[in-house]
Amino acid sequence: MLVAAAVCPCPPLLVPEVATGAAPELDAARAACTDALGLLAAARPDRLYVVGPAGEGAHGVFPAGSTGTFAGFGVDLSVRLGDDGGRPADDDDGGRPAADRPLPVSLAVGAWLLGRAGWADAPIEGLAVDGTATPDVCAGIGRGLADSAERIALLVMGDGSACRTVKAPGYLDERAAGFDAEAARALGTADAAALLALEPELAYELKAAGRAPWQVLAGAAQGVDLDGRLLFEDAPYGVGYFVAAWS
Secondary structure: OEEEEEEEOOOHHHOHHHHHHHHHHHHHHHHHHHHHHHHHHHOOOOEEEEEEEOOOOOOEEEEOOOEEEOHHHOOOOEEEOOOOOOOOOOEEOOOEEHHHOOOOHHHHHHHHHHHHHOOOOOOEEEEEEOOOOOHHHHHHHHHHHHOOOOOEEEEEEOOOOOOOOOOOOOOOOOOHHHHHHHHHHHHHHOOHHHHHOOOHHHHHHOOOOOHHHHHHHHHHHOOOOOOEEEEEEEOHHHOOEEEEEEO
16 A cells, blocks of 8 residues: 655756756755655655656666666766665566666666665665556556555656756747646645546657656555645756655
């Protein structure tokens, strides 16, 4: 059963070593992420799943001990998803051990946040979601996670639209502000139905990578009465960033 969730953005710029001189611009977002992780720990989960968009990386499960790197952003920094605890890696993607696959960027940012917070409150597993997954598929994944242990928590990584300004990665799209406003409202009120109603086609056109992970959260939350709080909302660089906590 889902007992708590934290929703955080996943830009590599959240990592100060990547942002370098621009790091202070996301200090408020980092602080909100720390607060959200504190609420996760307070829920005393039996297991924590870190869920994020696969991006250009492989989708699927990433066991504890999986590593990621920010070398692609010019930074010699590696992160590790929790502790493998001596568990054997499951075979995945053509027989390659899952732990041998590098974490997608979203999960690497999640691992960095957990390491920064000193997470030691529950075993961790990562899940990278295919961005083309339908709402029904995402919701089914979420229900499966919720049924996997008596008390589970989710750290859900994902950004809103990338089309809020002319300098945004996706340029300006007049639909972006409305999409982000509805996403922020749903995340801030733990409105699972509203998250499941987000349109995949529109999210794709607006480059909103958080859509699929948010809908996994919505599936996990079905039938559970949780309260939501929006801890941060902004669109630096023309990209919607949200931090929310459900408990």
